[in-house]
Amino acid sequence: MISESVVNSLKKASWIRAMFEEGEKLRKIHGADNVYDFTLGNPDHEPPSSVKETLKKIVTEDKPGIHRYMNNAGYEDVRQKVADYLNRTSGLSSISSQHIIMTCGAAGALNVVLKTLLNPGEEVIILAPYFAEYIFYVGNHGGKVVIVPPEKDSFKPDLKILENSITEKTKAIIINSPNNPSGYIYSEETLKEIFEVLEKKEKEYNSSIYAISDEPYYKLVYDNVKLPFLFRLYKKSFIVNSFSKSLALAGERIGYIAVNPEIPELELILESLIFCNRTLGYVNAPALFQKAIADSLDADIDVESYKQRRDLIYDTLTRLGFSCIKPQGTFYIFPKSPIEDDIQFIKHAVKYNILLVPGTGFGLPGHFRLSYCVSMDIIKKSLPAFEALAKDFNL
Numbered sequence: 001m002i003s004e005s006v007v008n009s010l011k012k013a014s015w016i017r018a019m020f021e022e023g024e025k026l027r028k029i030h031g032a033d034n035v036y037d038f039t040l041g042n043p044d045h046e047p048p049s050s051v052k053e054t055l056k057k058i059v060t061e062d063k064p065g066i067h068r069y070m071n072n073a074g075y076e077d078v079r080q081k082v083a084d085y086l087n088r089t090s091g092l093s094s095i096s097s098q099h100i101i102m103t104c105g106a107a108g109a110l111n112v113v114l115k116t117l118l119n120p121g122e123e124v125i126i127l128a129p130y131f132a133e134y135i136f137y138v139g140n141h142g143g144k145v146v147i148v149p150p151e152k153d154s155f156k157p158d159l160k161i162l163e164n165s166i167t168e169k170t171k172a173i174i175i176n177s178p179n180n181p182s183g184y185i186y187s188e189e190t191l192k193e194i195f196e197v198l199e200k201k202e203k204e205y206n207s208s209i210y211a212i213s214d215e216p217y218y219k220l221v222y223d224n225v226k227l228p229f230l231f232r233l234y235k236k237s238f239i240v241n242s243f244s245k246s247l248a249l250a251g252e253r254i255g256y257i258a259v260n261p262e263i264p265e266l267e268l269i270l271e272s273l274i275f276c277n278r279t280l281g282y283v284n285a286p287a288l289f290q291k292a293i294a295d296s297l298d299a300d301i302d303v304e305s306y307k308q309r310r311d312l313i314y315d316t317l318t319r320l321g322f323s324c325i326k327p328q329g330t331f332y333i334f335p336k337s338p339i340e341d342d343i344q345f346i347k348h349a350v351k352y353n354i355l356l357v358p359g360t361g362f363g364l365p366g367h368f369r370l371s372y373c374v375s376m377d378i379i380k381k382s383l384p385a386f387e388a389l390a391k392d393f394n395l
């Protein structure tokens with residue numbers, strides 16, 4: 001028999017996939033245009049033209065060596081460009097190529113950081129609602145997940161519960177802002193409060209607790225909200241990022257880890273991260289796409305078009321009586337389910353060909369996630385279906 005833990009994980013895994021498969025069935029019956037599939041976080045935009053131009057240039061020039069192995073941390077020139085970008089946008093000047101490791105997306109980056117940090121049985125704090133894969137990534141490296149819920153009617157983590165959840169085995173906390181699934185952005189003040197708790201508990205236990213900031217939605221921010229820069233707030237920190245959402249390159253598996261230059265034992269940590277990137281089997285981030293993103297770090301995505309969709313969905317749902325917090329970023333919204341049982345609610349929505357993901361899948365039952373990276377036409381067409389759905393729950 002194969003691994004029991006994998007078989008157990010399969011049972012728990014992915015509401016998103018289950019709903020997507022439900023969608024496939026409905027699309028066959030009703031036609032794709034009549035199914036309102038809000039399940040997947042797969043950007044429907046194309047990568048910016050600068051990425052495509054760079055790719056064409058590389059392929060046309062056909063320079064020898066471009067497809068070979070390289071330093072496991074990635075191409076030096078690309079790492080330097082990422083470091084320059086981070087310095088430019090944060091106002092720091094201390095980040096250099098040595099602090100950057102190119103990875104196979106944010107998912108690869110998270111696995112590399114967790115592998116580097118965790119001894120068996122050590123704990124990683126995850127703030128609900130969370131990206132469900134964290135549970136499996138932590139499990140991959142023998143860690144144990146400890147989930148901290150948010151305050152009531154908010155997505156701000158409950159700091160009292162956070163404090164009580166930290167033990168001598170706590171090794172790291174994962175922070176995801178802008179957050180999947182809520183679109184919530186942790187303010188500088190909230191982050192400072194979190195880090196104060198970590199520092200207090202570090203002193204109490206004489207331990208080291210690292211912050212891992214997972215930021216693939218960093219460019220998808222609305223209403224001029226500013227994202228605080230982690231390195232300014234906490235020394236034992238890693239930024240994990242990718243171009244999956246910011247340059248619409250999800251399938252190309254390209255991202256990076258940035259290590260805080262002020263982290264204690266910097267040299268050992270860098271060496272370990274590069275070793276883990278290699279030995280987890282990634283070896284190095286895809287060569288072609290390292291080069292492809294290097295000159296597009298400042299390229300903008302069309303945030304405005306996502307904002308229009310957010311506004312239409314938020315306005316419609318609140319008008320219909322759904323209770324939701326307005327997302328400040330990402331392309332997700334995470335309203336309260338009108339009934340406690342979010343799974344029953346999303347099953348009922350299927351009656352109107354609306355596909356959603358239950359909050360249960362993100363560690364916060366009683367909610368549902370709607371991903372609005374679908375066309376405005378589909379959103380507009382779905383509105384009467386939401387109206388009918390709301391009526392069924394007397395909203």
Ligand code: PLP
Nearest residue numbers: 041105106107131176180242244
């Ligand atoms: N982290 C979060 C919060 C995500 O939503 C995703 C993907 O949806 C990832 C990480 C993984 O991103 P990548 O495609 O860069 O591996």
